[in-house]
Amino acid sequence: MTISFDPDRIELPLGHWIGDRLVSGAPEIELLRPSDAVSYARCPVASTDIVDQAVSTAKSALRSSGWATWRPRLRAEALHRWADLIIAEGEKLGRLESLSSARPIAQSVSIDVAVTAEQIRFFAEMADKEGGDVVPTDGNHLGMILSEPYGVVGAITPWNVPLSMAGWKMGPALAAGNAIVLKPSELTPFSTLYLAELAVRAGIPAGIVNVVLGDGPTTGASIVAHPDIAKVSFTGSTVAGGAIMKTIASSQIKPVTLELGGKSPQVVFASADLKKAAGCIARSILLNAGQTCVAGTRVIADRRIAEPLLAALTEAMSTHRAGPTWDAESDYSPVISERQLQRIETIVDASITGGAECVIGGKRMERQGYFYEPTILANLAANSPALAEEIFGPVLTLQTFDDEEEAFALSDHPSYGLAAGVYTTDLSQGLRAAKRIEAGTIWVNRYGRSRDHILPTGGYKSSGIGKDLGKEAYKSNRRQKSVLIEL
Numbered sequence: 001m002t003i004s005f006d007p008d009r010i011e012l013p014l015g016h017w018i019g020d021r022l023v024s025g026a027p028e029i030e031l032l033r034p035s036d037a038v039s040y041a042r043c044p045v046a047s048t049d050i051v052d053q054a055v056s057t058a059k060s061a062l063r064s065s066g067w068a069t070w071r072p073r074l075r076a077e078a079l080h081r082w083a084d085l086i087i088a089e090g091e092k093l094g095r096l097e098s099l100s101s102a103r104p105i106a107q108s109v110s111i112d113v114a115v116t117a118e119q120i121r122f123f124a125e126m127a128d129k130e131g132g133d134v135v136p137t138d139g140n141h142l143g144m145i146l147s148e149p150y151g152v153v154g155a156i157t158p159w160n161v162p163l164s165m166a167g168w169k170m171g172p173a174l175a176a177g178n179a180i181v182l183k184p185s186e187l188t189p190f191s192t193l194y195l196a197e198l199a200v201r202a203g204i205p206a207g208i209v210n211v212v213l214g215d216g217p218t219t220g221a222s223i224v225a226h227p228d229i230a231k232v233s234f235t236g237s238t239v240a241g242g243a244i245m246k247t248i249a250s251s252q253i254k255p256v257t258l259e260l261g262g263k264s265p266q267v268v269f270a271s272a273d274l275k276k277a278a279g280c281i282a283r284s285i286l287l288n289a290g291q292t293c294v295a296g297t298r299v300i301a302d303r304r305i306a307e308p309l310l311a312a313l314t315e316a317m318s319t320h321r322a323g324p325t326w327d328a329e330s331d332y333s334p335v336i337s338e339r340q341l342q343r344i345e346t347i348v349d350a351s352i353t354g355g356a357e358c359v360i361g362g363k364r365m366e367r368q369g370y371f372y373e374p375t376i377l378a379n380l381a382a383n384s385p386a387l388a389e390e391i392f393g394p395v396l397t398l399q400t401f402d403d404e405e406e407a408f409a410l411s412d413h414p415s416y417g418l419a420a421g422v423y424t425t426d427l428s429q430g431l432r433a434a435k436r437i438e439a440g441t442i443w444v445n446r447y448g449r450s451r452d453h454i455l456p457t458g459g460y461k462s463s464g465i466g467k468d469l470g471k472e473a474y475k476s477n478r479r480q481k482s483v484l485i486e487l
C-alpha cells in the first residue's frame, strides 16, 4: 500500500468545530497548495460571535461533564483512547496535514501523527501523577497548595508542523482538566479540525475541544481578549507574540505562554566528528525546508576546520528529493507560500548584495510550487540580514572563530535564544557551551528534539515565555491556590 495521495480527491472539513459538530462559515481566505500553487479551498474566518459561541460551549461542557473533576485516571484513559484513534486514522490525518502544509506525506504519517499521539499519551500519564502539595507550617496549622485547572484555555498555533503544535497545546491543557478553544493557522487548519472530531469519538466530552478557523487579527485576537479565556498558549512569530501581549494588556490581564521565533546557532569545534556534524546540520536545515522554529541556521565553525566542514555540508545538502507533499517519495518540502518564498529571496539577495558568498543555492527551484534551493552563505558582513533575521527557509550561514570565547560571543543573538547545537568530542567544552550559550535548549553532538517529551521546550529572550512539553507544560495549565487551616 502506498501513502501517496491525489490532492484533488480529498474531502475537507470546512468550518469551525464547536461542541460535537462542524459549524459552517463563509469561505474567505484563499488557500493555495504549497507544492503546486493551485488554489484548493477558502478558509472561513470566525467572528467574535463564533469565538464567543466556542468559548460558551467550552464553559458549559466543563460544567455539564464535570471534566475537571473526573477521576484523573478516567481523564487519562480518555486521552489514551484519543491517541489510539489518532494512530488508527493516521493516514487520513497525514493527508489533511500534507495537503495544506509543507510536510511531505511520508513524514506527516511516520513523524507528525506518531509524535502527536505520543505527546497526548505523555500528558495523559501526568493527569494522576502531578498535583498539589502539603507544605511545612507551624504545628498549629496545616498548609496546602491546591493545584487546579484554569477553565477554558485559548490556544493559537502556526502552520509549520500543525498536528504536533496542536498536540503541544491540547495534550497538557486537557490532561490538566481544562477545556480548549484552539485556532490553527489559517493556512493549515484541516488536520487540527479532524483531531477535534477524533477527541469526541474517543469519549472526551463534546465541547471540551473546540477549533475555530480564522486569521490572527480577527479570530486570534478575539480568543485572546475573550473574558472567559483564562489562559493563552501561543506558538508563532515574535511579532505576533508581541501583538498578543498588547491585546492582553489592553483587554484583561491573564497568563500567557509564548513559543516564538529563533535564529539558532550550531557551533562546530575543531575536535568534532566533522562528517557527523555535517550530517546533523544538513538534516536539520533540510527538514521542512528550514521552516522549523529551532532551525539551526547559523553555523559557527573553528577556522581550522571550516573548509572541510563546508565541503562536507555542501555534499550532505545535495541529497534530497524535492517533490509534492502528496508523493510518498518526496522528502524535501516546499516553502509554505509565495509570500514566504519572497521573504527568503529578499533576505538572501540583500545578504549577497552586501558581500556574502553564495556557496550553493541562493534561488528558487525551477519547478511548480514554492520550492527554494538548499543554500549556504559564507563570508558574511557582520550586519548581514541573513545573520540577523529569522529566515524560516533552507538557508545556512557560515561564520568562523579562532577561540572558544569568540565562538560563544558569535553564538549569542541580540534578541533570539531558542536553541543551539554544539559539536565537540571534548566533554568539558560541551558542558561549558551548554552553560554559557543563552538559549532554552542546547543539543550536544546532535540537532533537533528527540521523542523524549519530558524535556521542556521554550525560548530565552524574545524567543518566548514559558515552556511547552515536559512537566512544565502540564503545570502551566494549572494554577495554584494556597490553603492555610488553623488546627
Ligand code: NAD
Residues within 6 Å of the ligand: 156, 157, 158, 159, 160, 183, 184, 185, 186, 214, 215, 216, 217, 219, 220, 221, 224, 235, 236, 237, 238, 239, 240, 241, 243, 244, 259, 260, 261, 262, 292, 293, 294, 390, 392, 418, 457, 458, 459, 463, 464
Ligand atoms: P505567525 O505568528 O504569523 O502566526 C502564528 C499564529 O498566530 C497563526 O495562527 C496566526 O493566525 C496567529 N496570529 C497572527 N497574528 C496574531 C494576532 N495579532 N493575535 C492573535 N493571533 C495571531 O507565525 P507563522 O508564520 O504561522 O509560523 C512561523 C513562526 O512560528 C516562526 O517565527 C517560528 O519560529 C514560530 N514557531 C515557534 C515555535 C516554538 O516552539 N518556539 C514552534 C513553531 C513555530
